[in-house]
Amino acid sequence: MKPNIKDLESRVLSVLEDIEHNDNPVRDVLAELWQYNQEQWQRVEQMVRVSDAYQDMMMKREKTLGERFDKHIRQLEKITRISDRYQTALREANLELEHASLMDTLTGLPNRRKMLRTLKREYDHRRQHIKLGMIDIDYFKRINDAHGHLVGDEVLIAVGHLIEQTVGDLGHVARWGGEEFLVVFTHKNADDVEICVNNLVREIQEARFDVLDGQIIQTSISIGLSHYQEGDTIDSLLTRADDALYDAKNSGRNRFHISHK
Incomplete structure (x- = not known):
C-alpha cells in the first residue's frame, strides 16, 4: 500500500519534538535523515522552479519567434502580391507598347x-x-x-x-x-x-x-x-x-x- 507522506512526516516531527525521545540514540539518526530529506525537497523544489522558469522562457521565446515568423510571412505575402500586380501591370504595359508600335496612330490600321x-x-x-x-x-x-x-x-x-x-x-x-x-x-x-x-x-x-x-x-x-x-x-x-x-x-x-x- 502506498504510504501517506503527509502523515508520515507528521509522525516523524512528533517524535523529534517529543522530549521523551531526546536520549534515544535513534533520534539523532532520525533528525539527520529528516534534515537530509528537507534539503532534498528544497533542491527538488528549486529544480522545479528553474524548470518552470525555463519552460516559461521557452514558451515566450517560441511565441515571440512564432509572432516574428508570422509577421515575416505576412510581409512576404504582401511583397508577393505587390510583385504579382507589378508583373501583371508590366506585361500589360509591354503588350500595349507592342500593340502601339505595330499600329498607325492616325488611321488605326496596322503600320x-x-x-x-x-x-x-x-x-x-x-x-x-x-x-x-x-x-x-x-x-x-x-x-x-x-x-x-x-x-x-x-x-x-x-x-x-x-x-x-x-x-x-x-x-x-x-x-x-x-x-x-x-x-x-x-x-x-x-x-x-x-x-x-x-x-x-x-x-x-x-x-x-x-x-x-x-x-x-x-x-x-x-x-x-x-x-x-x-x-x-x-x-x-x-x-x-x-x-x-x-x-x-x-x-x-x-x-x-x-x-x-
Whole structure:
C-alpha cells in the first residue's frame, strides 16, 4: 500500500519534538535523515522552479519567434502580391507598347512594321497565293494645300477605313506610309482579287468624305497589283507592285494596273 507522506512526516516531527525521545540514540539518526530529506525537497523544489522558469522562457521565446515568423510571412505575402500586380501591370504595359508600335496612330490600321511581319508570315506559308495591292491617294498634296493638313488627315482616315471595309476577308490592309496603303491579298482566286481592286477604285471615286466644318472632299486612288511568280521574293513582289502603281498613275490615275513582269 502506498504510504501517506503527509502523515508520515507528521509522525516523524512528533517524535523529534517529543522530549521523551531526546536520549534515544535513534533520534539523532532520525533528525539527520529528516534534515537530509528537507534539503532534498528544497533542491527538488528549486529544480522545479528553474524548470518552470525555463519552460516559461521557452514558451515566450517560441511565441515571440512564432509572432516574428508570422509577421515575416505576412510581409512576404504582401511583397508577393505587390510583385504579382507589378508583373501583371508590366506585361500589360509591354503588350500595349507592342500593340502601339505595330499600329498607325492616325488611321488605326496596322503600320508598315506590322504589315512586313504579316507579309513574311503569308510568304512563308502560302506564297503562291499572294497578291499585293499598292494604293496611293491621287493628288493628295493638293488636298493638304487647299484645305490644310487636318482635313488631309481626315481624308486619310476615311480612305483607310473604306479600303479596309471593301477588302474584308480577302486580305490584310495597312498604312504603308504617307498617303500610301498596302493590301496583302491571300485569296486563291485571282479574279475575286481583281474584282475587289476594281471595286476599291470605284468606291473611293464615288465617295463623298464629310470632313471638318462640313467640308465635302472627293478624291480617287491608283493601285498597282502584283501576283506571286516563281522565284519572287518579298522585295521583288513589293517592287513590282510599286512599278504597277507608277504605271497606273502615268496612265491617268483613278485606276489599277497589274504587273505582268
